[in-house]
Amino acid sequence: MKLTIPELSVVALIGASGSGKSTFARQHFKPTEVLSSDYCRGLVADDENDQTVSNEAFDVLHYIAAKRLALGRMVVVDATNVGTEGRKPLIELARKYHALTVAIVFDLPEKLCQERNQERPDRQFGPHVVRRHIQQLRRSLPNLKREGFRYVYVLKSVEEIAAVEVEKQPLWNNLKGEHGPFDIIGDVHGCFDELHALLLKLGYAITPQPDDAEFAYSVSHPDGRKAVFLGDLVDRGPNTPGVLRLLISMVAGGTGLCVAGNHESKLLRKLNGRDVQITHGLAESLAQLDAQPAEFKPQVAKWLDGLVSHYVLDDGKLVVAHAGLREEMHGRGSGAVREFAMYGETTGETDEFGLPVRYNWAAEYRGKAMVVYGHTPVPEPEWLNNTIDVDTGCVFGGKLTALRYPERELVSVPAAHTYYAPARPFLPEQEAAPVLTAQQQHDDLLDISDVIGKRYVGTRLHRNVLVREENAIAALEVISRFAVDPKWLIYLPPTMSPTETSSQPNLLEHPSEAFAYYRHQGIASVVCEEKHMGSRAVVIVCRDEAVARRRFGISEGFGVVYTRTGRPFFAPPLAVEFLTRVRTALDVANVWAEYNTDWLCLDCELMPWSAKAQDLLRHQYAAVGAAARVALHDAVAALQQASEHGLEVGELLTSYGERAGMVEQYIAAYRRYCWPVNSISDLKLAPFHLLASEGAVHSDKPHPWHMAQLARICAADPELLLATPYQLVDVTDQTSQEAGVTWWEELTARGGEGMVVKPHDFIGRGPKGLAQPAIKVRGREYLRLIYGPEYTTAENMERLHARRLGAKRSLALGEFALGIEGLERFVRHEPLRRVHECAFGVLALESEPVDPRL
């Protein structure tokens, strides 16, 4: 006997003790699919036969079953399941998780069960128990279907059990193996002409076959595309039979897929002779069908009966359903799923036109799969959380629309007429002013559950990046209290690792190691950029306020300047002045036309350091300098005095004298990065990455491209904007490397911070994956600000040479990948929460404990 079991189902094994359920389960199911009540008794009380802990054991069993079902896994319940009260929770679980239900009944003679139990020393509970089981089972048998079991299989003998073959059957909606490309078409409602026109526009060849009684058309597409219909093919419109004939042909011919809409469901009931209300355009269909040859109606009824309510396509990346589908229902099969797929969800209220108010399930949608649906006519399809409604109300005088997948392009043809008056007007009465998209309106507020707790953020460049809960706690506080509006926060810069520690004893960092690093990564060409000593700044500039509103959903301002942790750089009036200067430069450089964009995102360094770091300078750098100077001066004086009256302090005097000298060098070092700022003109902005513009993240262009583009922009306002000097180095060429080293030596000798070495391409890959996007090589004097004024003594140098870069480098990669990922998501117009989780992730990673001096 072959038992067909749907791949996602709750299977209840029903039988008395000793009827062979466990043996059967072992034979036909994976051990992990089988949940045994005896095993759960053992889990909670160390004894598989302890009947006094049944309640606890079943709690555990149901809990595990729920987790498996939520994850889309089959559950086989190995318990006697002879009583209604035991089966009821299983039916409820299946209903909750939209799984199907199967009962396999072991209806064996009592004698056989009794004998088996007697052979087992652990089952000495007396014959009355088995007798009661069998009585209960027999009483249950006629009721199993009514209780809610979709499939009931009764096995009546040992032989029958031995002959069983279990066949796991995929659900009808599972078309994961269909990869498209698809053209997904919204509600047709009998608009045959528009459908015909749309299919032609999409490139389908449609040949009528007047002689074929069953299939009226032959349809094909040169690129092998398939049309996917979202249901509501029938009713209201002028030619429902024509649409049905075309569809029946396409589905049979393999160029069409179709899910059922609510109108198909009602028409089918009518055709099957049920009593339904002839409303909402059903009358038109019936009249048109009546005019067709008699054999057509049964053909239609049969075809409609075979329609599935939703499909999961393309490895689960695409879900289509007439009215949309919540994530937890994807690929599931239950009455509730079918109901939702065809009718959607309503709030229980009705609007001023007497129509039910729809519950906007898409607003809460967080699933990975794209969901394409129809059912509710909209003037223009709009993306919301990776879902889109493509019913553009053709029958109401709108248009018929197709979404091309995977291209995400919309193609439509206008309705030739208004065939049917909508109960609720769906076309805007007049051309409205540009407003926020549905996605932007939804994104006006982020949800806290999308950021708190431990989470993994998937990135294209560098797999999943883990954000730990404690880091999210810190990031939430900082973002909430100090950051700019999250709508601006499309990117946060990654941390940067220094080079491996120099092999030279008197230097901590030197370009040689950075060159070697990239050489070992298999990267020959690198770019050395001067490292500016200021504060990291992300600058986003829009052409005007309208662009900021339209593209970023921001109600005030046309740009923003923020720090590495997302804080606004300037107070509002100064920010506007600063951004205006930058925008003017962009206007002059004609970037808008050049990149075909109306906004830009730049990664920059803003100088002087003292503009931002006033407090740090005063509380730490200058303070240490002031204290050190006084103390060392006095110490040297005291030692001198002692030496003058004959004490042996020579060595101490030399050492303290040298230390006093180092402190002077230290003070000179920080002073270089400080100058008073009285107006915008005292600031310098050095952009070094042209990160993104409309439709593009420029991580696909090499660094020299960025340098050249930015130099051109900087030339438009040389007073404020500073083009970053750079050099190309071939790390497989000795002479070229030496030139790079010399350049670094000159830079640092002039008091520069040092340089940043980057792979020639923005994204460099080595044998083990992503290479460091940048490595800094800092100068000897600059490092006094990092390792202390006296770090250059031999004793200190020796100890400082021991430093570990592993954690820093892994953070740098994770943050870099997150930064680019956020930009890519923004450029793809993904929901804000998807962009935000990247910036949030960078900030959270930044709170990881790593040596702050690296």
Added chain:
Amino acid sequence: MLLTITNTQAPASDLGYLLHKNPARVQSFELSFGKAHVFYPEANDERCTVALLLDIDAVGLARNHQKPGGEGGMLAQYVNDRPYVASSFMSVAIAQIFRSAMAGRSPSHEQLADTALPLTARLSALPCRGGEMFLRHLFEPLGYIVNVAPHPLDEQFPDWGSSRYYTVELAANCRLRDLLTHLYVLMPVLDDEKHYYVSQDEVEKLLGKGEGWLAAHPEREAITQRYLRHKPYLTQAALARLSEDDAPDPDLEDELHDKEEEQAEEGISLNQQRLGSVLAALKGSGAHRVLDLGCGEGRLLHLLLDDKSFSEIVGVDVSYHVLEKAKQRLRLDHLPARQQERIKLLQGSLTYRDDRLKGYDAAAIVEVIEHLDPPRLTAFARVVFEFAHPATVVMTTPNAEYNVKWESLPAGRFRHRDHRFEWTRTEFQTWAQDAAARFGYAVRYLPIGPDDEAVGAPTQMAVFTLLS
């Protein structure tokens, strides 16, 4: 790093006997944090000066993670003033190297040890949190003539102002042991930092060293408080890493600013009146299940817990650190189980939609909105009114008009440095009216604190009621 002590009572070099250090020698000592050198820059009958010169190994301290206090605090930095200033390191060095002298033990010169001598101590760089005034308040009551020279942060940048370091001379006629003890206790107090973990023994130590002078000292409270530095808290390190160059520790800064605000609002116990009024409004609304959004350390939560009419109380704050403090203040872990069930604390943000805040009768939002950047208020209003959607919202915020009444508050300054704005009554009411209209609430206003005819009351309260 340098302490000198000069004796001018002949024979002055007897100082060497009291210190158990021979004036003719240069001695070096190994300490846990580096080295100390003791030598005499001068030693004759008229004047004898001993120098205690510390050589603190900053790199070693920063690298050695075993050392307590090494995480996130001053000591984690290589760029650090510790090697150069008189701090708790100096106290430890005194206690180790001059141990007998500090105990007053000098078998050979017992009498001299018990005699008051004309002594002058000089500290090259003494960090004084609280400035010269506090320094004088500490030492002058103990009989010292105090000579102070301040130092600028950087003479090239005069607008950066002066540093917190002073070269200090303390002259008195006193026993050497008293001078050493006073320095031992008061240097870290001025510095307001400790390089080691402050444990329970510190109390005993302070009581021992302070015997005979601390109890009568007019600044005894400040001394005790600072001497027993508070412990670092859990999230401090993580937050410090996210801090910006211009705001090293947001929570610590806030604490300081909270105190400033309290001082600014002093004299009328405004905070009590505010909390009382909020409580009254909540009770008046008939609410049982209440939210305290931006609960801080939980002063309002405390009042709510004491009132049986509130069956469920949720405190929400974005700072994990203050929630921990609230938990301690409210002794949540020690409450009876029934009481614990009534209250919970959540980390949350008022600019993110939060389903956990749904379904409550009322929300109190006390002195919170002024901490949000004005562009974020739209999000805040939606989070509270549209999504949390309680029947009653009680909100308070400063009335900017009243600020002129406080002499201590400079014109144009906010009461708290983290305030992003302070509103006049008209401004607040315009905003509240608009929010109420948008989200279907009615709103009424109440003054809190003395209601001045011209400028109103220091705090303004709005009570929003959901229109059914």
